Amino acid sequence: MALYAIGDTHLSLGSDKPMDVFGGGWTGYVEKLRQGFEAVKPEDTVVLCGDISWGMSLAQAREDFAFLNALPGRKLLMKGNHDYWWTTAQKMRQFFQENGFSTLELLHNNCHFYNGVALCGTRGWFYEEDRGEHSTKIFRRELIRLEASLKAGGMGEKYCFLHYPPLYQGYRCQEIIDLLVQYGVSRCYYGHLHGGSHRLAVLGQRDGVEYRLVSADFLGFQPEKILP
Numbered sequence: 001m002a003l004y005a006i007g008d009t010h011l012s013l014g015s016d017k018p019m020d021v022f023g024g025g026w027t028g029y030v031e032k033l034r035q036g037f038e039a040v041k042p043e044d045t046v047v048l049c050g051d052i053s054w055g056m057s058l059a060q061a062r063e064d065f066a067f068l069n070a071l072p073g074r075k076l077l078m079k080g081n082h083d084y085w086w087t088t089a090q091k092m093r094q095f096f097q098e099n100g101f102s103t104l105e106l107l108h109n110n111c112h113f114y115n116g117v118a119l120c121g122t123r124g125w126f127y128e129e130d131r132g133e134h135s136t137k138i139f140r141r142e143l144i145r146l147e148a149s150l151k152a153g154g155m156g157e158k159y160c161f162l163h164y165p166p167l168y169q170g171y172r173c174q175e176i177i178d179l180l181v182q183y184g185v186s187r188c189y190y191g192h193l194h195g196g197s198h199r200l201a202v203l204g205q206r207d208g209v210e211y212r213l214v215s216a217d218f219l220g221f222q223p224e225k226i227l228p
């Protein structure tokens with residue numbers, strides 16, 4: 001049994017935004033993902049840290065979910081900034097059930113446990129979002145979601161999964177970092193950063209939290225093993 005994380009699969013099997021057009025590492029990325037999951041076993045858990053599918057609705061994302069469901073392991077799906085298909089938890093669970101996507105679960109307003117380690121998280125916040133009059137409201141909601149998830153994690157060890165990096169060269173989301181420290185999070189995994197942005201990622205220990213970037217193109221489309 002093992003725990004893995006990978007973000008930003010950006011699948012587009014049922015829509016028209018294949019990432020191959022960006023070239024570089026993205027060329028043939030769907031096949032790379034399939035191969036990257038070969039190390040994952042059916043009893044393993046993989047956290048998908050947002051930007052999962054380009055589909056604009058559940059129906060348009062169906063092929064992407066079918067692709068993910070066919071890969072080995074239980075997958076915990078999180079919301080990224082491009083997951084326009086995301087709807088209520090009830091509708092998503094019902095859709096997964098109706099389509100037989102039995103390996104897909106949600107990490108949203110809740111937490112899961114893996115061998116006693118609490119897997120917490122939410123989408124998070126990034127400076128790119130800092131626009132529009134509703135941004136404060138959305139930001140506050142993210143903080144509430146994160147704290148609820150961390151509280152659900154109880155007193156034991158906690159890992160936090162975010163889509164957005166709470167730390168980046170020249171950027172620091174203090175409110176999110178404060179919650180990570182306050183609730184004793186030992187590791188924080190995030191995605192969202194692509195291509196040239198990788199070099200501006202903050203990696204390693206900060207304030208007692210270990211930060212790791214797990215966006216798919218950073219990992220070479222191979223989920224990162226984080227616990228045996």
Ligand SMILES: [Fe+2]
Pocket residue numbers: 008010051080192193194
């Ligand atoms: Fe992304």
Ligand SMILES: [Fe+2]
Pocket residue numbers: 051080081082163191192193
């Ligand atoms: Fe993103």
